[in-house]
Amino acid sequence: MDQEGDEAENRLVSGSETFDEESDVQDEQYNEERIILAAFWVFGLINNFAFVVFLSAAENLLQNMAGVVLLAATVPGLLLKMTVGFWADRVSYNARIAWVCMASSVSFFIASEFHSTAVRVLGIVLMSLAGSLGEATFLALTSHFNRSTIGMWSSGTGGAGIVGAGSYVALTDWLGLSSRNALRFCGPTPLISGVVYFFIVNRRQNDKKRTETRHTMQFGFTETRQRLFASMLYVFIIPLMMVYYAEYTINQGILPTLDQFPSSNLTDSPILYARYQVLYQIGVFLSRSSVRWIQIPSSRLWLLPVLQFLNLAILMTEAVFRWTSRITIIYAFILWEGLLGGAAYVNSFDQVSQTTPKSDREWALSVATVGDGVGVLFAAITDSILECSIRKWQDRPCPS
16 A cells, blocks of 8 residues: 555656646747747837938938938839849848848948938938838748748838937937937947847747758749749738828828917927828837737738828828817827838738748748838939929928
8 A cells, every 4th residue: 555655656756847848848949939039029120210310311411412421222122122132042041131230230320420422311211221121131030930920020120210219309408418429329229139149039030940940941033932922922022112202102101281270389399290101100019029929811901002092192182271170180090000011011021921832932031121111212202393393282392
């Protein structure tokens, strides 16, 4: 009896130890996942941080040339995005991410240390290239981890709008730094992504899985990928492009003309436009952070450009006919604009990840980034004409 009791007790202790070990393993896996998710949020934040800071400093970098800054910040990156499908998967993540971090940091140095207009534009071009390659690279990297990393990356990019603009305002307005010193202060921030990748993510990544994947995957724009791209074009890329076109047409072409609200005491005030941008960025951040709870299937992604173009039409009629004197209504539409734009971004890439074959998922995620860039470029071209046309209709001078 005593022997049987001892054996039962031993089995009970052994079972308890096994349970504890399994529990510890689960806790360790959970903590690892949380670390990876946090890392991708940082990647999104830092990657878009430079773009936001440069746009915030546009007037100080190149006076009366904000349009040139926008083009220099978008066109080179778009051209790079159009080529990544041909070569990016032949270059290691280590090399790409190292270049992105260094190039982005150097762009701050060029913009802050040189007075020549041409050299400063070169710095902005370098920032554009680094940001675009960073977006394509980090989104592709999510294919090696839990799908939730896409949501965290997108949330980080949404947070960059608030953190980037807020940092520049805090450094220049609150701390009294010059624009050049503010850029110098922000210069090292891109290196944060390098530290997080090389010392945290890269050490936790399954090297064996990556090696096997790279040995079995296809390289470049193969026949299979051409067919995949054609299907992605209609389902993901064109809807995203249209949302971004309407979004940036509103932001750069229409919102600057919506400044005639006497009841707000901010008529013709830059503060009013700044408020617009804050509301827009809040909307983007909230929706880019929402994919965990709200997911839009690929069959319904086309609803987002329809709603964004409706938003564009409503705000256009306000600029022309001034059908409301309540600025809170305009605030609501701008917040809604940001929500739609952020939802289009995060759900497009989330659906690419879900619907693309595993063998091509990494490639597809990097190639799909071309959609937002094309939309922003077409919007910049439209805005160069639209704002002045609206101001003429309002019997007001065009901006110099």
